[in-house]
Amino acid sequence: MVEKTDVVVVGGGQAGIAASEHLTKANINHIVLERARTAEHWRTMRWDSLVANGPAWHDRFPNMEFKGQHPDAFVPKEEVADYLVDYAKMFNAPIREGVDVRSVKRKDKGAGFVVDTTDGVIEASYVISATGAFQRPMVPAIIPEIEGIKQIHSTAYRNPKELPKGNVLVVGAGSSGSQITAELMKTERKIFLSVGAHDRPPRRYRNRDFCWWLGVLNLWDAEANPSSTHTTIAVSGADGGATVDFRNLATQGLTLLGLTETYENGILTFADNLGENIREGDESYLSILDLADAYADRNGLNLPPDPKAREIGSDPECITRPIRSIDVFAENITTILWATGFSNDYSWLQVDAFEADNVPSHKRGISSEPGVYFLGLPWQSRRGSSFIWGVWHDAKFIVDHIQKQQGYLAYQGSAECIQL
Known part of the structure; x- marks a missing residue:
């Protein structure tokens, strides 16, 4: 017998949990399908020492704080996963773990979708893709398999001890690449870092974390526009949090390189753009300081100056x-x-909801395929959309839309003219 529900949510991470909370509040029947465990990526696709990039007071859902953590602490990854599990339990989220979605197709007849899973078939009126932004690890096809050289994506890295003896090249200078590089530099290895374009925000400025500054400056809520793209950001909460400074790391022994370009016969070549990438990172850094100073002056904030x-x-x-x-x-x-980010994998979502290169076609998560929604995408509606707190607000917008659609469909009247 085919199971039926109003909404199927695919993905049991922060996006799926946020969607489930709002669906529960709206009394909309739904099922959350998670191929592994709830919040699995936080546990098994991250390195051992990872902590959240934002402080505990900020990187959370609105309705529950982290237990036993100082508000300004950077929470270890396992505790973030535990937090998400506990949050889901708080409202009894209907998450089914260990269920993989094979395909989602529109029904041949009638409204709604057929969701084929490893646990059977489900029919739903609406589908929310809550698989987020980190789906398929992306490794550029630059270097072939080479005997004696281990090539791994940052999702497979755990700690320095698991790497073979010898030196390491890290490709990518975003949060993952810069944090892993800093950890590897504590060993006796020689470390190389290939640096591409990136933003480099201050960790703290004038006694406030950069998450606070982006909040009061309305930069987290800066709305998406056609030119909004995911920007590599070099920021870290490791060891209590400090501003990522590539020059300082270089003085400690790190060898900086430009963007990785080609490989042939053991020789790797790099673009002549290292200085440009570093300077552009400085510009993004200084621009936030300028905005922060202007805001503090304009609002008369008594925050200590920080000329250093x-x-x-x-x-x-x-x-x-x-x-x-x-x-x-x-x-x-x-x-x-390779700390080179991720690509999309929507092979299971077999509906007309994509542009070229398998990019979701949507506005604020409402796709071009009626009844299909996306959640957890970078810049889905705002700069903060892919963060825990940001996805919560996007989820509310999507569930509100579903609820409105249900309201129209519930109407049983007619358009007859009534004479008064």
Whole structure:
């Protein structure tokens, strides 16, 4: 017998939990399908030492705080996963773990969708794709498999001890790449970091975390527009949190390189853009300081000045005389770690809701396919959409839309003219 429900939510992470809370409040029957465990990616697709990039007071859902954590602490990944599990239990979210969705198709006859899963078939009037932004690890096809060199994506990295002996090249200088690089530098290895375009916000400024500054400056809620794209951000909460400073890391022994371009016969080449990428990161950093100072002055905030924050060190030799190529064997590089982000995987969602390159076609999560919704995408409605608190607000908007649609469909009257 085919099971029926109003809404099927695919994904039991922060997006799926947020959707379930709002669906529960709206008394809309639904099922959340999770292929593994609730919040699984926080446990098994992250390295051992990872902590949240935002402080505990900020990176959470509105209705529950982290237990036993100082508001300004950066919560370890396992505790973030536990928090999400506890949050789902708070309202008895109908999450079914260990259920993989094979396909979602529109019904041949009648309204709604057929959801084929490893646990049977479900018919639903609406489907919310809550698989988020981190679906398929993306590794550029630059370097072939090479004997003696281990190539892994950042999702497969756990700790330095699990890597083979030898030196490491990290490709990608966003949050994952910069944090893993800083951890690897605590070992005896020589570390190389390939730096692409990135934003580099201050961790703290004038006694406030950058999450607070982006909030009061209305930058978290900056709305998406056609040119809004996911921006690589170098920020870290590790070891209590500090501003990522690539120049400082270079003075400690890190070798900075430009964007990774080609590989041939053991030789890796890099673009001549390292200095440009570093300077553009500085510009994004200083722009936030400028906005923060202007806001503090305009509103008369009694926050301590922080002139040292504007002091930027001199360029190390690897920036002034950039290295354009290296011999991976001569440098004894035995691990290449790709911190290069993710691509989409919607092979299971077989509906007309995509643009070119399998990019979701939507406005604020409402897709071009009536009845299908996306949740947890970068810039879905605002800059903060892919964060825990941001996805909660996007989920409310989507559930409100479903509720309105149900209201129209519940109407049983007619359009007859009534004479008064």
